[in-house]
Amino acid sequence: METAEEPSVTSEVPLDFETWVSARGPALQRxxxxxxxxxxxxxxxxxxxxxxxxxxxELARTDTxxxxxxxxxxxxxxxxxxxxxxxxxxxxxxxxxxxxxxxxAVAVTDAxxxxxxxxxxxxxxxxxxxxxxxxxxxFAQIALILxxxxxxxxxxxxxxxxxxxxxxxxxxxxxx
Amino acid sequence: xxxxxxxxAFRDAFAQHAEDRxxxxxxxxxxxxxxxxxxxxxxxxxxxxxGGIVAAxxxxxxxxxxxxxxxxxxxxxxxxxxxxxxxxATWHDVAVQVPAxxxxxxxPKEDWCADWSGLPKSDVRPGPYVSRPVPMxxxxxxxxxxxxxxxxxxxxxxLRMMRPHLTLAEPGALxxxxxxxxxxxxxxxxxxxxxxxxxxxxxxxxxxRIARRVHASTRTFSTDDHGCDVTSPVxxxxxxxxAEAFDVATVARVxxxxxxxxxxxxxxxxxxxxxxxxxxxxxxxxxxAAIQAAPLGGGPxxxxxxxxxxxxxxxAVRLHHxxxxxxxxxxxxxxxxxxxxxxxxxxxxxxxxxSALFDGPVVALVYMSELHRRCGRR
Numbered sequence: 001m002e003t004a005e006e007p008s009v010t011s012e013v014p015l016d017f018e019t020w021v022s023a024r025g026p027a028l029q030r031x032x033x034x035x036x037x038x039x040x041x042x043x044x045x046x047x048x049x050x051x052x053x054x055x056x057x058e059l060a061r062t063d064t065x066x067x068x069x070x071x072x073x074x075x076x077x078x079x080x081x082x083x084x085x086x087x088x089x090x091x092x093x094x095x096x097x098x099x100x101x102x103x104x105a106v107a108v109t110d111a112x113x114x115x116x117x118x119x120x121x122x123x124x125x126x127x128x129x130x131x132x133x134x135x136x137x138x139f140a141q142i143a144l145i146l147x148x149x150x151x152x153x154x155x156x157x158x159x160x161x162x163x164x165x166x167x168x169x170x171x172x173x174x175x176x
Numbered sequence: 177x178x179x180x181x182x183x184x185a186f187r188d189a190f191a192q193h194a195e196d197r198x199x200x201x202x203x204x205x206x207x208x209x210x211x212x213x214x215x216x217x218x219x220x221x222x223x224x225x226x227g228g229i230v231a232a233x234x235x236x237x238x239x240x241x242x243x244x245x246x247x248x249x250x251x252x253x254x255x256x257x258x259x260x261x262x263x264x265a266t267w268h269d270v271a272v273q274v275p276a277x278x279x280x281x282x283x284p285k286e287d288w289c290a291d292w293s294g295l296p297k298s299d300v301r302p303g304p305y306v307s308r309p310v311p312m313x314x315x316x317x318x319x320x321x322x323x324x325x326x327x328x329x330x331x332x333x334x335l336r337m338m339r340p341h342l343t344l345a346e347p348g349a350l351x352x353x354x355x356x357x358x359x360x361x362x363x364x365x366x367x368x369x370x371x372x373x374x375x376x377x378x379x380x381x382x383x384x385r386i387a388r389r390v391h392a393s394t395r396t397f398s399t400d401d402h403g404c405d406v407t408s409p410v411x412x413x414x415x416x417x418x419a420e421a422f423d424v425a426t427v428a429r430v431x432x433x434x435x436x437x438x439x440x441x442x443x444x445x446x447x448x449x450x451x452x453x454x455x456x457x458x459x460x461x462x463x464x465a466a467i468q469a470a471p472l473g474g475g476p477x478x479x480x481x482x483x484x485x486x487x488x489x490x491x492a493v494r495l496h497h498x499x500x501x502x503x504x505x506x507x508x509x510x511x512x513x514x515x516x517x518x519x520x521x522x523x524x525x526x527x528x529x530x531s532a533l534f535d536g537p538v539v540a541l542v543y544m545s546e547l548h549r550r551c552g553r554r
Binding site: 028033034037109110111112113114115118119122124125129130132133134148149151152154155156158159160161162163166168 | 183191192251253445447
């Protein structure tokens with residue numbers, strides 16, 4: 001998209017910033033969408049890159065650009081999630097009521113269950129799962145991106161896998 | 177069902193949903209003055225296919241808002257100190273705040289009517305408590321039920337023995353929900369692999385406040401307020417030596433000592449922290465001295481048992497000193513390899529360096545008589 005009218009000036013925008021965004025932008029947007037499942041993924045990426053730009057020289061020098069930007073995307077989505085999530089007081093809780101099951105005419109795949117579970121996970125945990133099973137990163141790399149101990153990264157993924165396994169097992173039981 | 181199916185499900189889900197949203201465009205970028213950060217980024221960001229104006233810059237992404245209330249379950253890296261009047265109760269990687277006066281205890285089980293001496297138990301279990309799923313022995317006796325029509329959630333013991341308490345349990349046996357009976361209310365909620373069972377007296381005006389705090393404070397964590405991580409190398413099935421060896425004899429003094437107990441039956445990846453405590457002041461000095469003074473060589477080991485009879489749990493004893501931390505691995509219920517290990521030397525368990533560890537949430541079922549003499553509480 002051609003930008004507007006201001007005359008070109010001697011740029012102080014590092015060329016490699018543009019090159020990096022050009023190369024990594026689509027992947028960052030996919031990451032943002034998978035982590036949030038929301039339509040505002042492009043906005044999250046914009047926010048993250050806005051924060052990275054003033055720090056670009058340092059981030060490039062320390063080779064931490066990718067981790068910084070991804071962490072910014074996760075943190076920005078957490079901030080937005082906390083602001084919009086409805087709080088439920090203890091007094092409002094009701095006895096557990098079994099809800100209606102899914103339409104038996106629609107086959108629910110394992111992937112469907114996984115995607116639905118992801119929607120229920122805290123953002124940071126969901127990000128860990130995306131980084132592990134979409135990006136195929138190691139726990140050490142995930143810990144670096146999420147700025148947490150490696151044990152926490154492992155715990156996030158382990159708990160999500162265990163939760164999904166329980167759901168799939170329940171699905172098998174219900175089908176009998 | 178193994179984890180493979182679940183992991184593949186995640187991969188398939190992400191592959192499906194990742195490809196249908198992105199329409200990146202590659203514009204020609206006009207360069208901007210350095211001060212026009214927002215404008216420059218807007219232009220470049222057209223590359224990612226997003227529209228709209230860049231949002232106002234917020235705080236640095238590496239900081240988090242302070243004093244933001246926890247609306248419910250969330251992840252915390254390091255548990256902060258609990259507010260005055262409250263303390264953390266933890267199991268694996270789940271933490272919840274309870275009143276500081278609530279002690280560590282156990283729910284009465286099917287053997288509620290007798291104690292280890294065979295005499296009838298007193299009906300007094302003094303005060304509220306927190307019960308965690310530490311493996312305990314239950315006598316195989318039949319106690320006759322005193323009450324009729326009591327919902328299963330309130331357990332096998334008579335209601336006269338009921339006290340306010342929180343039980344951290346493995347889920348599955350009881351369903352989540354709220355149940356009331358004869359002046360007591362039970363609230364069961366599952367978070368991950370832990371079910372919180374909260375029992376409160378309806379007539380107590382503090383019950384509602386306690387319930388709100390318990391539910392609002394529940395979270396997962398990576399390091400607790402005693403300085404213990406949710407996982408440790410000592411939770412391996414076989415004993416391992418500390419990866420970062422150090423000579424405990426060269427530690428002049430400690431600021432504090434974290435005592436962290438881990439389950440060795442869950443594998444290396446799962447959160448396995450069973451209990452923890454922090455030893456400080458003169459008690460910490462005495463413990464360090466007792467460790468340093470212990471005979472070299474490790475032990476005591478059992479005389480007759482399979483060498484691969486590894487114990488069910490182990491301790492990481494974390495020394496906080498000189499602005500750093502060093503971990504001792506401490507094994508006490510294995511066939512071989514009991515004792516302290518700093519990665520350089522092994523030291524024997526003695527009454528001075530073992531019994532001081534087991535208190536509060538850190539418990540041990542010691543069947544070996546020699547270890548009981550050295551590690552049992554006086």
